Amino acid sequence: MTIQRRDCLAWLSALGLAPHSIAFASTDQAKQAIQTLVGDQTIQTGRVLLDIPPLIENGNSVVMTLRVESPMTEQDHVKSVHVLAEGNPLPHILSAYFTPRSGRAQVMSRVRLAENQRVWAIAQMSNGSFWQGYADTLVTTSACTEER
């Protein structure tokens, strides 16, 4: 049986033993944030490729590559893509805004991931449609850390 870190914090909080606890974003918070972005439109699955290493050495700096399949023409291109994490203190990580002059709807960055979690990428096309992709991650932490 694996104990999720956020469950641990919840139990500790109940016992009044939690350290300066950060309320971690729940899956609900991430879903809420996605809802706000998308409104009442349906989100189609596909075209969005989110590449994060499945096993992460240190959650403080994780290479993330995001690519959306699109011809990137004036008539048909990716307008924006939003990366949201289910298990970070705040769900929003990055939003990238492309133009027909982008050539490729692709962005790479280094992100923070607080714990094992699913990360979502929601893209909006020039025709207003929304597409989604995700990556599941396992975050380990370094051995031998400082007190805080």
Add this chain to the structure above:
Amino acid sequence: MSLQTKAMQDDPTLNPATFWIMDGESMWTQKHSPQSPACSECHGQVNTNMKGVSATFPKSVKNRLLNLDGQINQCRTTQQQQPAWPLESKSLLSMSVLIANQSKGMPIVANQQPETQAALKAGEALFKQRMGHVNLSCAQCHDERYGMRLAGSTIPQAHPTAYPIYRLEWQTVGSLQRRLRNCMTAVRAQLFEPDAQEWLQLELYLMWRARGMLIESPGVRP
């Protein structure tokens, strides 16, 4: 370390420690006062005259065992009439990164000075001594169990070839001493005082133990 971490280290346009090199370069030619020489006034160009220098530290200088940080501060106080930079300060780290980077790709030189032999033995004893609540010695992990895993990380042999490092855990650049403090904290040992000889003895032993290995500074580590 992972392939991503290695790639981050090897490419200066990916390695955040590059900024510390840039800061160090600015400081190398900086004059603090009309009487106080800039580093460049005594040492000339950093990329020629500092080549190989960090590979020879720690060493005995005028009967004092000094590491690179100590030598930098020795220059600051005696040659430049400036206050010593505090350990882990941005200034000291930037200068240390700049100088260590000049030895990148060069082998660590085993210290042969007779006057450091006692310190070397003391460093070796510290490395093999059990310490802390957890009652582990450096050797038990890093000599006997390297390659095995601890808390999801692979235990390294712990050679200080890349210091100062950009540690992902710190999200900034730090010294070998800071990293050793992390280890001692992990085994719940009482830390040596910041100016204790023990740090230098350990560093001397670690560099001797890593003799011949190539310097990678500034490295990136998890």
Add this chain to the structure above:
Amino acid sequence: MTRPLRTIVTAPPQAKRGQVISVRVLAQHPMENGFRHNEHGQRIERDILTDFICLYNGIEVFRAKLHTGIAANPLIEFNTLALESGELSFEWRDGDGLSTIAKARIEVI
């Protein structure tokens, strides 16, 4: 940002017309997320870079909004079409509205 932000820009100085070029930018910034505490137990105030904007001869070609989930010393790699010779500008903004702009010239043949 109380002093000019150090940034590194990696962009090709030359490209063929119509080629998709890759641009990499790195900024020196702690991206203090506001969740950490100092040794006295006090919360360290949030201080992050919030926006990155790339202009190509004055026209926006790429933009990013950064949040607390971006790692310290932020790195962004993105693409743009090499359409004409001229100037690429790279602007970073922080939570206080302060801005730093770096520039690079590109020759398109």
